[in-house]
Amino acid sequence: MQEVLLVEDDELTREATRLTLEERGYRVRTAADGLTGLTLFRExxxxxxxxxxxxxGLNGVSLAGRIREESGVPVLLISARNDPVDVVMGLEAGADDYVTKPFDGSVLVARIRSLLRGTATVEQSGPEGPRLRFGDLEFCPVSLTVHRGGKPLALTATEMKLLREFAAAPGTVLSRDLLLERVWDYAWSGDTRMVDVHVQRLRSKIGRDRIETVRGFGYKLRP
Structure with a gap:
């Protein structure tokens, strides 16, 4: 049974969300503040x-950053505000996705399933296979291992899924909408901030010049 850590200070929202997730087969641990949530995460x-x-105590953006420093576990933010500043800060801190309140329980579950499918892909990767090389970057699409300059890189599941899409078509421009659909498993209301922030995070690890921005279209991996 997969386990969800839910950190929400509003009791009604917390309990309703907990019940929804438990009905879908998840084990749920809850906390009402950030510091307790961090303790539960570590334990x-x-x-x-x-x-x-x-x-x-510790807001969700800061908590997401603490979790990302210690783990590649997927992080989903929820917020009553759809302020782009809050959203971008959360994503840059290390979150993988976000949902705006009020949300339908089925939407939240779909987002969680999408994030967990990405994690399972990384964890269930098989033996080492052929390696693709792009400059000093080496990527194995079978074992899902990445090396830069001969040194292994630790990517989150979302970053790995992004790199896999780019590596499958080097030199081909991939639109933001296409990446949203393939990496997050659904067309997501045309909001491309998600892609932009995660591409920036991936660039910081594999080299900022490795992924090229094609203005007005999207991104491509330089062969």
Missing amino acids: HHPDVAVLDIMLP
Whole structure:
């Protein structure tokens, strides 16, 4: 049974979300503040963390950053505000996705399933296979291992899925909408901030000049 850490200070939202997730077969641990959430994360190592942005003690953005420093576990932010600044700050801190309140329980579950499918892909990768080379970057699409300059890189599941899409078509421009559909498994209301932030995070690890921006179209991996 996969475990969800839910950190939400509003009791009604927390309990309704917990019940929804448990009905879908997840084990759920809850916390009402960021510091307690961080403690639970360290003690129980959940499969995914769902964090409200506005939390007492340690807010959701800071908590996402702490989790990302220690783990590649997927992080999903929830917020009553759709302020682009809050969204981008959360994504840059290390979150993989976000949902705006009020949200339908089925939407939240779909987002969680998408994030967990990415994690399973990385964890269930098979033996080493052929390696693709792009400059000093080496990527094995079978074992999902990445090396830069001969040194292994630690990518999150979302970053790995992005790199896999780029590596499958080097030199080909991939639109933001296409990446949203393939990496997050659904067409996501045309909001491309998600892609932009994650591409920036991937660039910081594999080399900023390795992924080229094609203005007005999207991104491509330089062969």
